[in-house]
Amino acid sequence: xxxxxxxxxxxxxxxxxxxxxxxxxxxxxxxxxxxxxxxxxxxxxxxxxxxxxxxxxxxxxxxxxxxxxxxxxxxxxxxxxxxxxxxxxxxxxxxxxxxxxxxxxxxxxxxxxxxxxxxxxxxxxxxxxxxxxxxxxxxxxxxxxxxxxxxxxxxxxxxxxxxxxxxxxxxxxxxxxxxxxxxxxxxxxxxxxxxxxxxxxxxx
Numbered sequence: 001x002x003x004x005x006x007x008x009x010x011x012x013x014x015x016x017x018x019x020x021x022x023x024x025x026x027x028x029x030x031x032x033x034x035x036x037x038x039x040x041x042x043x044x045x046x047x048x049x050x051x052x053x054x055x056x057x058x059x060x061x062x063x064x065x066x067x068x069x070x071x072x073x074x075x076x077x078x079x080x081x082x083x084x085x086x087x088x089x090x091x092x093x094x095x096x097x098x099x100x101x102x103x104x105x106x107x108x109x110x111x112x113x114x115x116x117x118x119x120x121x122x123x124x125x126x127x128x129x130x131x132x133x134x135x136x137x138x139x140x141x142x143x144x145x146x147x148x149x150x151x152x153x154x155x156x157x158x159x160x161x162x163x164x165x166x167x168x169x170x171x172x173x174x175x176x177x178x179x180x181x182x183x184x185x186x187x188x189x190x191x192x193x194x195x196x197x198x199x200x201x202x203x204x
Contacts, residue, residue: 128185
């Protein structure tokens, strides 16, 4: 899996590791461009590219097909690739899973819920995401703390998707922080500020 790796600015051992997944049709460079706004120079960041080409633009990538006629095609393969990739980071970065946060936007947020709920991570950070059908087993009570953020005016992934995800994970006793913003399908500076606080407070 191709990825962008950004080690700590001071070349010291990372305080923690943050893996961020892009949305459908974006790529690793898109989410990597947000890095300065996190203002976390002591952390290592990894931005993987999804394994599939996006059908509409040459630079876009996809975790699976979202076109109606092929809905979720490729998800099983992508899920396994991402899980193996996150597990491999423990040895390549020296940061244990217990100090790793998996985050994602939109389709990347859905992958964060899906794969992150199956790994012993420090936390999950989901922006404008949604739950895949049956992504979280009803008896899975070992899920890491989750931050869910969503725009009230999101016309791509409706706010109800965030509400449903919150209800699902809370029913399992998972610690959830939930924030709504007066935005559409986007990541704004207010979101990044909340995300930064979640990362710092989770990896104390």
